[in-house]
Amino acid sequence: MKRLAYQTSFLGVLLFLASAMTHAQSSEYEEGKHFVKLPMQFDTAKDDSSVDSIEVIEFFSYGCDHCYKIEPFINDWLKTKSSDVEFRREHVSWNNRTWTTLARAFYVAQDLKLSSKIHDAMFEAIHKHRINLGQERKLMQLFDNVADVDPETFKDKYWSEEIQARMRDVHTKDRVWRIASHGTPSMVVGGKYLVSKETADGENSAVMPIVDFLIEKIRSEQRDSSAVVEDSQS
Numbered sequence: 001m002k003r004l005a006y007q008t009s010f011l012g013v014l015l016f017l018a019s020a021m022t023h024a025q026s027s028e029y030e031e032g033k034h035f036v037k038l039p040m041q042f043d044t045a046k047d048d049s050s051v052d053s054i055e056v057i058e059f060f061s062y063g064c065d066h067c068y069k070i071e072p073f074i075n076d077w078l079k080t081k082s083s084d085v086e087f088r089r090e091h092v093s094w095n096n097r098t099w100t101t102l103a104r105a106f107y108v109a110q111d112l113k114l115s116s117k118i119h120d121a122m123f124e125a126i127h128k129h130r131i132n133l134g135q136e137r138k139l140m141q142l143f144d145n146v147a148d149v150d151p152e153t154f155k156d157k158y159w160s161e162e163i164q165a166r167m168r169d170v171h172t173k174d175r176v177w178r179i180a181s182h183g184t185p186s187m188v189v190g191g192k193y194l195v196s197k198e199t200a201d202g203e204n205s206a207v208m209p210i211v212d213f214l215i216e217k218i219r220s221e222q223r224d225s226s227a228v229v230e231d232s233q234s
Contacts, residue, residue: 029213035195038177042191052222054215057188058089059174062102063134064184066197068127070204077208085215090170094180098134100167105139107166108157109147117147189214 031037058074060067078087091103102122109118125131125142133139136158143149157163173179179186182196187207189195193214200206 029210031193034199034210035189035193035214036182036199038188038192038194040176042173042176053084053086054190054218055086055088056190056211056215058087059092059170059179059186059188060089060184061092061099062106062122062126063096063099065127066183066204067185068123070185070197070207071123073204073208077211082215090173092170092174092179092184093167094174098132101134101136101139103167103170104158104163105133105143107163108143108154110166111157111160111162112147112149112153114143114147114149118143121146187211190218192218 029035058067062068074087081087089106091099091106093100093103105118105122109115109122121142122133126133131138133142136155139158140151140154143154144151177188177194179194182194183198184196185207186194186196189211195207195210195214197204197207200210
């Protein structure tokens with residue numbers, strides 16, 4: 001009996017500690033301080049295989065020094081993220097002529113499926129080698145040197161309606177979600193929450209842990225929502 005009582009007591013302690021840890025984790029980051037809730041969500045068309053996935057979008061610019069410095073933390077995070085988490089980037093322009101030029105180049109690389117070759121090269125050219133890529137002819141040269149894209153192909157894509165449409169779509173989200181007021185880099189998680197370098201106390205290393213916290217928060221919200229639906233149908 002004493003042994004059973006001891007085991008029961010020990011189990012109680014474990015449950016208490018687990019509960020305390022969960023509470024600590026849930027209160028580790030606060031809405032309005034470490035992240036913000038976005039004013040609205042955008043409907044995104046998804047195939048059946050990704051219905052339950054959680055999307056993380058980085059709003060950034062190649063011209064942003066903070067975006068360059070957060071890259072190692074994002075790359076480390078990408079190696080360990082869960083399979084149900086999808087990550088992508090969107091390039092802002094903010095009526096800045098140079099950033100608009102860089103944004104076009106970003107979407108040209110995506111359209112040509114060359115992001116893996118171009119992305120790091122763009123960052124390094126600007127921030128490591130101090131090359132001004134705010135000119136179309138210099139971008140043509142970079143795409144040619146790095147990915148063997150001939151200038152005419154680049155130019156056709158650069159001024160295409162597809163690229164224009166992508167940039168208009170990003171501009172809409174940028175405006176509604178007020179990305180400019182939060183600065184770059186900003187991470188939008190699940191289309192519901194935003195964390196930026198500023199909300200992460202100005203520390204690049206603190207951004208992705210908050211992203212992970214928000215991913216878990218959304219998972220919990222999805223479970224609660226599913227439970228409510230099941231109860232209403234029973």
